[in-house]
Amino acid sequence: MAAPKQTEKGERRRALLVAAAAELLAEGGFEAIRHRAVAERAGVPLAATTYYFSSLDELVGAGLDRLAREELADARACLDVRDDPHEIVLDLLLGPRSRAEGLDAVLRRFERLIGSGRRPFLAGLLRDQRVEFDALLDEALTRVTGRRPAPGEVRRVTALVDGVVLTALIEAEPDPRGIARAALREAVAAV
Amino acid sequence: MAAPKQTEKGERRRALLVAAAAELLAEGGFEAIRHRAVAERAGVPLAATTYYFSSLDELVGAGLDRLAREELADARACLDVRDDPHEIVLDLLLGPRSRAEGLDAVLRRFERLIGSGRRPFLAGLLRDQRVEFDALLDEALTRVTGRRPAPGEVRRVTALVDGVVLTALIEAEPDPRGIARAALREAVAAV
Amino acid sequence: MAAPKQTEKGERRRALLVAAAAELLAEGGFEAIRHRAVAERAGVPLAATTYYFSSLDELVGAGLDRLAREELADARACLDVRDDPHEIVLDLLLGPRSRAEGLDAVLRRFERLIGSGRRPFLAGLLRDQRVEFDALLDEALTRVTGRRPAPGEVRRVTALVDGVVLTALIEAEPDPRGIARAALREAVAAV
Amino acid sequence: MAAPKQTEKGERRRALLVAAAAELLAEGGFEAIRHRAVAERAGVPLAATTYYFSSLDELVGAGLDRLAREELADARACLDVRDDPHEIVLDLLLGPRSRAEGLDAVLRRFERLIGSGRRPFLAGLLRDQRVEFDALLDEALTRVTGRRPAPGEVRRVTALVDGVVLTALIEAEPDPRGIARAALREAVAAV
DNA sequence: TATGAATGAGTCTTCATTCAT
DNA sequence: GATGAATGAAGACTCATTCAT
Structure with a gap:
């Protein structure tokens, strides 16, 4: 017990451990x-x-939190650099890794989303992330369409x-990001 | 391979094992x-x-196959009984369990979908299931809309x-089936 | 029990099984x-x-017997064809497989010789093989030297x-047969 | 690697395990x-x-190392006590156990030699042992013959x-050490 | 405060052999 | 006579967690 001073x-050690957990999560999923x-x-x-985390679950939570923050920060940085807003939207939806790593990265990202269902202790965390996530997405979509997205859009x-x-x-489609890009353009055009 | 039968x-014993595997899959996922x-x-x-399955993968495959067949059969039965076609479409998309069990059943179903991506040995099986699945979905949608679905629809x-x-x-929405129903009606109406 | 009629x-089945055992023995040793x-x-x-062999040991014995007979027959055939007698001696000492397969074949042959020590039920068999083996070796050496070998030679x-x-x-010398050939020539010359 | 120590x-625990492995190796071979x-x-x-050995191979290596060191130490001790040098040579070639235990000890020693060929991860260890072994053998032969052995002798x-x-x-000769002794005397006399 | 040591429970898989039919 | 079915025991190895120091 006795929470470490x-x-x-x-x-420093805590941070090292959380960073390691985040990396592992991104590379291989919760397991x-x-x-x-x-x-x-x-x-x-x-x-x-x-010693620093009283259970593995705690470590998983901290790792997930850190990974999500990193991905948000990445997307925000791209937004500041005035990168193609379509790509930023895709980064937010598929994760920045999907740029380079393709299928596997996207698979792991969805695993993460769904896998949280078996880990109730992550539910709150995920919902909180959603809020920041949606705000950023709102901004990126604004750039894509040139106007503020309608409610629910x-x-x-x-x-x-x-x-x-x-x-x-x-269907093991090798380029899910390409598929997503097409769907995004179509969805935006339809409005 | 192998497979004494x-x-x-x-x-009978083989069937017992497959049934057990299917149950476990439905309840707890591939793991x-x-x-x-x-x-x-x-x-x-x-x-x-x-003795009956030369590797765990084989057992996993058999369990998944059985589970999918059961769900297809359920949906087909509803179709024959002239159940509300909207519900049948939802059965196909969310699994028949989602009628009674709600969130968890849907979560597990998506877990299964995503998890299959990590298990290449299931690829063939999944493709085969997809064919039957799409045919039934086509028929159900026909009843919903009163016309044959367009290609890609x-x-x-x-x-x-x-x-x-x-x-x-x-978002841990307690009634995903309700959400899905609304989306379905909207999508169908939009055409 | 009840020895099969x-x-x-x-x-025919017995023969098939023995042949299979002999092959496996030659390829992978007793194990x-x-x-x-x-x-x-x-x-x-x-x-x-x-059913045909009341224990695995019996099958091992039959396999070893068959393998030795085959190797003797091979060597004898070479003798009849008037092959280079040095090579025939080496076939007898290292096994015919050592011609093509090198280190591994020789390793397995020695394993067979030594491994019999742990398998007392093979002792008699090995000794019997030695008699035929020595007779053939005697003849091959006669051709090598042009004279009848002295007692003990x-x-x-x-x-x-x-x-x-x-x-x-x-020492994992890759060409044990080459080494053996040199030793053989030297030993023969020394007499 | 790993290897907490x-x-x-x-x-102490590590040593217990290594000792157990060495004993088992001497008694029953690598298997x-x-x-x-x-x-x-x-x-x-x-x-x-x-926990102490990250794989069985590591444990096998440690056991073999220990057993070889023990045997070398035994032979060296005999050398210091000015034991009959012929016997020391035989200790080195057949293992000290062959003094008391006869056939079985020699058989197991050869099994070990041959078995090493199948275990590439032991190659380095075997080479190192060989150096010490040959040095001691050189010294023992010097005492036997009264002169430094020629290269290759x-x-x-x-x-x-x-x-x-x-x-x-x-041939299941009950006294292999006796046979070896005779061969040794003859070989030494022939020079 | 840290951490090496420790381990019970569990992972998949292999195998010789027995037995009922 | 022949064989599918069956299984207890063992194989190497992993892991979350506890504990003494």
């Missing part, structure tokens, strides 16, 4: 977050994982792209 | 199909699982409903 | 002789292996070549 | 080194074997004795 070293793997990746002793586009991608994933 | 008794769990559920010794409706439901899942 | 079909493997290779039902040459090869095996 | 207590067997012999829980004697013993083993 918040020494500077302790904070990849194991005590051993996290400790090795973070370069800390195995027991540190249970963000959700409609999200749903449409997600749905198309889901089918693509099941 | 000569005698009637052997067939829930383990030798021990299947053996216990089927009430057979552990070694029987490897089945896929478009599928994508739209799936996308809407995915968002509902993340 | 000696029907024609039974005899490779397993009920499953033998049955598969012979194309007979698994239970036939225990066969054994001396055998020991010398075996010893040299044993060292070569331990 | 920081604390004294950990070291006798199994997690279960080692754990039982060492009196530790099964999981301790994988150590290997020649090794091969000759090994070859003779191999034949003795196959």
